[in-house]
Amino acid sequence: MHYDVEAVRRQFPILSGGICYLDSAATSQKPNIVLRAMDTFYTSQNANINRGVHALAEAATVAFEDARKTVQRFLGAKHAHEIIFTRNATEAINLVAKTFGRSLAQKDRIALTLLEHHSNIVPWLQLKEEKNITIDWIGLETDGSLNESSIADVLSKKPKLLAITGVSNVLGTKIPLKEIIKKAHANGTLVLVDAAQMAAHEKIDVQDLDCDFLAFSGHKVYGPTGIGVLYGKEKLLNDLPTFLGGGDMIQTVTTDGFTAAELPRKFEAGTPAIAEAVGLKSAIEWIDSLGIAAIAEHEEHLLAHALEKLQTIKEVKVLGPKDAKKIASCISFTVDGIHPHDLTQILSEKGVYLRAGHHCTQPLHNHLGVVATSRISVAAYNTIEEIDRFATEISHAISAWKK
């Protein structure tokens, strides 16, 4: 079926001004239908959930639980109560680190990869500080894929948990998750997948992957900020201690203690982001209406075109795999003689928006031997013409800067 990118674009009001937005890995833009869904919730259904029996309270509760079921389908989870709403992927990962981590002791190990975002590093480093556990790092090949022998080596130390990204937010590297999860389980290691970068670009099926936990953010999948998701296998979530305390997460409270509510409310203390959950539901339905495979195919064309264009500019050095089939979402690069912050500012003045810096991945940047990089990232609404415009502006910047 023909992918009509102009029809997709028209649904994003912010893009109508002609900006060239190539920073969707930071946050995606939101289609009208998501904005309308949240507006409709506030104008016709707004009430607090799980309390009160009036009609609005019921409508809001139903809307919130419908959103959970939509996420369940999106991830292929067995049960809706395996879907925990959080603020974002960061909070979802912290939830696991702070609850699962409570039972860890000094001799225990956690495994990470050098591709991880700070949000999948710092919670574990905090645990290291607290419990004196050991963190083992899976290293990389020169093209940014994971080093096979390093995977085997790290897993042979029998870490309690491997926390691993599905797609690198810098190099775009796609990780062979299923294979790695199988190896991890063979060593008795649980696996948490940080799907923040992956969720908008690849079909996720948590049962097929057999991951134990998975985290993603609503705002990177065309949904609003302030809503994220933790998926966890039912048994594991049941066995974990509680996270934040407060309303909604309790069964009973006495002056002596409390009993926790059942899943999923056990981990959802306080009034959640109800309208945002409704917005996320709408965003997932929007993705489904296009088909995530069709979006991914479109994005692969864009990335292939960008790789081709960038490699014709001799001052540009692309970091990571040079094969669009091996990457999703983004490409990072450096330009000889122009600092990424200068480049981003110059391009911004031309209406071309990309990201510069360390992209919350200082360990990866240290490994690559660069302080900062520039990154373009693509989404369903980007066009080949935008990639051309970006490449032209890079060339202009280089010649103007070097004159």
Add this chain to the structure above:
Amino acid sequence: MDLYAENILDHYRHPRHKSVLKNPTVTHKEENVSCGDTVELSLSMKDAKILEIGWSGEGCAISQAAMSMLSEELIGKTTDEALSIATDHIHELLGVPVGPRRTKCALLCLHTLKNTLRAAKNEPVQSWTETVGEQ
């Protein structure tokens, strides 16, 4: 901001006083951790007066050009005079408006200068908040 402003590009391409001092009285390095830009400043001083200056650094055009521009003004200044240089002055040197996202790029030179002088006096370094907050 016009990054192509001739004076900025000129200083970026041909930084002044970007050299190693043989026997500096004090050397101090600062970093803008959010972007990794660095400046290391060395001063030769006598009787609380700056006699010679040398610096090294890596980073964006704004941070490096600003250090180069500032370096041209320091020789002959007393510690107190140098410590009293305000953030506004750096903006004047650059001559183009610097947006909030690049303020710390512009002020890395001043932050380094103040903390180099504090180090020379064996005083504790000041925080970025103090540097940015000084008008």
